[in-house]
Amino acid sequence: MTGTIAGTRPPDGTHDGGRPGPGAGGGREGGRHGRVRRFLGRPETGPARWVLAVAVLGAVMGASLGFQNVLLDSGWMPKAFVVASMTVLLPALVRRWPRLAAYAPLAALAGWIMGLTLTFFAGTAYLGLIPSSRTLDAAVDLATEASAVIMVNNTPVPLEPGLVFVICAGVGFAALLVDTLAITVALPGFSAVGLVLLLLPGSLTTQEGIGAPGFVGAGAGYLLLLGCCRWYAPDGRLRPAANRARSGTLARATMLGGAVVLVAALLPAAIPGFDTGSFPQGSRLGTAGNVAGLDPMISLGNDLRAQSGAVNMTYLSSSDVPLYMRMSTLQDFSGKVWKPSPVAKDSTTVLSGLLPALGSNPAVPEVVTKTWVDVVNLASAFLPAPLSATGVVDLRGPWAWNAATQTIRAQGDSSTRGQSYMVTSAMPALTPALLEAATQKPDARLDPIFLQLPGNVPSILKNTAEDITKGKTTPYDRAMAIQDYLRSPLFTYSEKTPVEKGYDGAGMNVLAKFLEVKAGYCVHFSAAMAVMARELGIPSRIAVGYAPGERTTESVVVDGQTLQGYQVSGRDAHAWPELYFEGLGWVPFEPTPSRGSVPSYARDNVPGASNAGPNDFLNGANANPTATASPAASAPAAPTTAAAAVAPTPQPARISASLVGVFLVLLALASPAFSRLQVRRRRLAMVRGGGLKGLHGGGGSARGGSVRGARRAGGVGGSGVVVADPRDAPELLAWREFVASAVDYGYRYDASLTPALHAAGIARLAGLEGSGAAGDSVGYTRTVVRTAADVLRDAYENAIYGPPSAERTAGRDDLADAVETVIGRLNGRADFWSRLRAVLLPPSLFKRTP
Numbered sequence: 108m109t110g111t112i113a114g115t116r117p118p119d120g121t122h123d124g125g126r127p128g129p130g131a132g133g134g135r136e137g138g139r140h141g142r143v144r145r146f147l148g149r150p151e152t153g154p155a156r157w158v159l160a161v162a163v164l165g166a167v168m169g170a171s172l173g174f175q176n177v178l179l180d181s182g183w184m185p186k187a188f189v190v191a192s193m194t195v196l197l198p199a200l201v202r203r204w205p206r207l208a209a210y211a212p213l214a215a216l217a218g219w220i221m222g223l224t225l226t227f228f229a230g231t232a233y234l235g236l237i238p239s240s241r242t243l244d245a246a247v248d249l250a251t252e253a254s255a256v257i258m259v260n261n262t263p264v265p266l267e268p269g270l271v272f273v274i275c276a277g278v279g280f281a282a283l284l285v286d287t288l289a290i291t292v293a294l295p296g297f298s299a300v301g302l303v304l305l306l307l308p309g310s311l312t313t314q315e316g317i318g319a320p321g322f323v324g325a326g327a328g329y330l331l332l333l334g335c336c337r338w339y340a341p342d343g344r345l346r347p348a349a350n351r352a353r354s355g356t357l358a359r360a361t362m363l364g365g366a367v368v369l370v371a372a373l374l375p376a377a378i379p380g381f382d383t384g385s386f387p388q389g390s391r392l393g394t395a396g397n398v399a400g401l402d403p404m405i406s407l408g409n410d411l412r413a414q415s416g417a418v419n420m421t422y423l424s425s426s427d428v429p430l431y432m433r434m435s436t437l438q439d440f441s442g443k444v445w446k447p448s449p450v451a452k453d454s455t456t457v458l459s460g461l462l463p464a465l466g467s468n469p470a471v472p473e474v475v476t477k478t479w480v481d482v483v484n485l486a487s488a489f490l491p492a493p494l495s496a497t498g499v500v501d502l503r504g505p506w507a508w509n510a511a512t513q514t515i516r517a518q519g520d521s522s523t524r525g526q527s528y529m530v531t532s533a534m535p536a537l538t539p540a541l542l543e544a545a546t547q548k549p550d551a552r553l554d555p556i557f558l559q560l561p562g563n564v565p566s567i568l569k570n571t572a573e574d575i576t577k578g579k580t581t582p583y584d585r586a587m588a589i590q591d592y593l594r595s596p597l598f599t600y601s602e603k604t605p606v607e608k609g610y611d612g613a614g615m616n617v618l619a620k621f622l623e624v625k626a627g628y629c630v631h632f633s634a635a636m637a638v639m640a641r642e643l644g645i646p647s648r649i650a651v652g653y654a655p656g657e658r659t660t661e662s663v664v665v666d667g668q669t670l671q672g673y674q675v676s677g678r679d680a681h682a683w684p685e686l687y688f689e690g691l692g693w694v695p696f697e698p699t700p701s702r703g704s705v706p707s708y709a710r711d712n713v714p715g716a717s718n719a720g721p722n723d724f725l726n727g728a729n730a731n732p733t734a735t736a737s738p739a740a741s742a743p744a745a746p747t748t749a750a751a752a753v754a755p756t757p758q759p760a761r762i763s764a765s766l767v768g769v770f771l772v773l774l775a776l777a778s779p780a781f782s783r784l785q786v787r788r789r790r791l792a793m794v795r796g797g798g799l800k801g802l803h804g805g806g807g808s809a810r811g812g813s814v815r816g817a818r819r820a821g822g823v824g825g826s827g828v829v830v831a832d833p834r835d836a837p838e839l840l841a842w843r844e845f846v847a848s849a850v851d852y853g854y855r856y857d858a859s860l861t862p863a864l865h866a867a868g869i870a871r872l873a874g875l876e877g878s879g880a881a882g883d884s885v886g887y888t889r890t891v892v893r894t895a896a897d898v899l900r901d902a903y904e905n906a907i908y909g910p911p912s913a914e915r916t917a918g919r920d921d922l923a924d925a926v927e928t929v930i931g932r933l934n935g936r937a938d939f940w941s942r943l944r945a946v947l948l949p950p951s952l953f954k955r956t957p
Contacts, residue, residue: 160286163285169324169327171281177309190222190275190279191279193279197218212953221237222279420480421672428704431494431654435447435650464553474535477668480492487522488517489515489523493534495513495693497533504518505519537706538708545583545688564642571622586709590697598632600699600702629681632700645686651681653675654679654680657674681703683695779949787847837919839903843956862904873933895929
């Protein structure tokens with residue numbers, strides 16, 4: 108029985124399915140098309156490439172089911188399917204031609220870009236597929252819009268175009284990564300990295316996790332990918348029956364599934380931060396109520412929807428009324444994202460004798476309050492404190508006071524985690540009559556950002572503000588009119604309606620939709636009042652923090668004052684507007700119905716008060732109170748008995764999200780080096796162990812050609828005994844690793860050269876001096892010592908062109924040693940950058956070698 112040469116393409120041509128391809132005698136090809144065809148090589152046919160592409164697509168789309176709890180509905184899936192399909196389609200087409208197969212990752216990248224262009228920017232692209240400068244601008248706009256949606260929304264997120272674009276881009280990138288790892292690099296097991304990336308958003312941002320569909324879809328897709336890569340080789344051909352029968356994939360898959368179940372059961376107990384449910388469903392890093400990052404509004408929506416009863420903090424206060432615990436302020440309404448401003452340059456780290464940038468007139472009476480705060484379950488860069496803080500004691504770590512926003516923000520690695528501290532605050536004794544009399548224009552020193560609005564404010568905001576304040580002549584009357592309008596029966600408090608109607612978050616278009624639907628939660632009510640106040644010329648900002656919470660039975664006496672206890676949970680997360688009144692400073696209002704506590708000065712407007720003369724307290728220029736204006740500024744710290752009475756609750760450890768991100772980045776950077784190392788170890792191990800031992804062709808099955816008869820025989824000898832894949836012969840494996848290692852160190856592989864020429868070129872690169880002869884088989888005796896390159900060349904030529912061996916059971920340690928010798932010489936002669944490239948980004952992973 109005759110056969111083709113092992114490890115090479117048969118002269119008569121074969122295709123993926125193992126059936127005979129077109130013969131070589133089909134006529135001589137000429138002209139330009141003939142030259143192109145000769146350059147590209149004989150194309151592969153059959154289903155193998157398409158089966159692998161469909162497996163990658165199925166695995167990616169199965170894992171993407173984990174987005175079900177992240178997004179409001181599944182309307183994004185058709186677009187994601189188109190992007191992922193084009194990402195795997197182009198590399199499958201490219202792999203049809205052997206000369207282009209090494210460029211499949213570039214084809215996947217092109218398919219990813221064209222898929223996104225076709226789906227989202229067809230009108231701005233050439234032929235609807237090729238991006239133009241307008242396409243790039245539109246992509247940047249959508250990405251910016253997605254950033255705004257992510258910053259001010261909470262899961263499940265409405266399907267905004269920008270967010271759909273980002274999700275589809277992520278699914279397409281995962282398809283590119285899986286295709287490259289599973290097919291180009293031939294590491295289908297390691298391709299799970301791409302699927303895990305699709306599961307992270309659902310695992311880390313939702314209470315429900317990825318859900319059963321996402322878990323089953325990812326697992327089934329991964330097993331499908333492993334199964335298809337078991338049947339089809341990376342070069343797009345059907346694997347021989349010998350490989351398939353001896354693979355043991357089913358047993359390994361069963362063991363892998365059992366290991367996954369075991370890890371899923373033990374992981375929550377082993378890793379801090381996974382405290383509920385089974386990973387990944389039902390768990391998340393951290394707990395509800397945690398505030399992370401720069402924008403506490405992210406946590407705000409999570410807490411409200413989750414209705415978390417976990418206590419975030421407790422506090423004891425001498426105030427007669429419950430206190431709002433502010434954390435940060437939002438004052439820049441010009442962009443799509445409303446977030447706290449960066450730390451001001453004039454911030455102070457001395458937390459005593461604190462003064463606002465523009466406070467109340469020194470003649471206005473003040474109410475001094477002492478508040479002892481114990482943080483239980485809150486991690487934030489912003490410190491919870493009442494408005495108009497004048498001093499903070501017993502606070503660990505460096506913190507900075509922003510006088511313009513009256514916020515206290517952590518410096519370095521400090522946070523609120525496990526903090527216990529005393530805050531002294533001094534608030535003007537506000538009354539309706541006092542506010543009614545505050546009619547002066549804002550001080551020129553007031554930051555103009557508190558009055559600025561973007562140019563695209565919907566007309567409904569200004570028209571509504573003007574309609575509801577007709578006849579109101581003072582800032583206070585207008586503020587009360589806005590608050591009364593938003594708290595009227597026309598509006599409904601709802602945390603779900605904005606999500607269902609697609610206008611969740613805080614933005615000008617969101618507020619316009621809110622005024623139309625008239626349903627929302629504190630973010631919408633506070634933002635609407637703040638924007639309408641600016642439309643009427645009243646400076647405003649939004650405070651984000653916590654409503655007063657629930658009163659407890661705990662109380663402590665400090666310096667003759669009784670401090671009453673309160674506890675604040677995630678459901679108390681809140682946002683409210685603060686308006687500036689000249690001579691009084693910043694004044695909180697409560698426009699959200701059924702939430703918080705309406706201040707006494709904002710409950711009943713005093714009829715006729717607008718006709719009263721200016722209050723004597725407000726006469727004269729605005730001046731900040733001096734250190735002696737408030738005796739509380741120098742009040743002594745609370746005694747240690749107060750701290751003992753409210754001892755902090757131990758805080759469970761958490762895994763830093765940034766640490767997880769750094770780990771994933773490092774893992775991605777190390778994947779090429781790891782992949783190449785595994786390929787080399789496997790090859791050398793098989794060379795030393797004899798590859799897949801035993802080429803039992805039976806009878807005369809090997810006659811007419813060395814180790815190649817088994818391929819044509821379909822992997823079964825004449826006697827019915829299963830034979831090994833001839834491509835796993837030690838001589839061929841050693842030769843492939845020999846050439847691949849040389850390519851890693853800069854050798855340019857040319858498939859048209861003979862093995863002798865390749866060996867000579869690599870020997871020169873490695874500095875090996877040898878005979879360069881073809882070997883003893885040509886009929887003469889060598890006169891010089893044979894080098895490692897000569898040993899590898901002779902073994903390869905004898906295996907390919909020499910007489911067949913009836914049985915191969917022994918390994919070839921000499922060949923493995925020769926390969927390692929060549930690698931050592933190549934590494935020793937290469938410069939630093941060549942060695943670094945050979946380790947971190949080995950070219951043999953991306954170029955076609957034997």
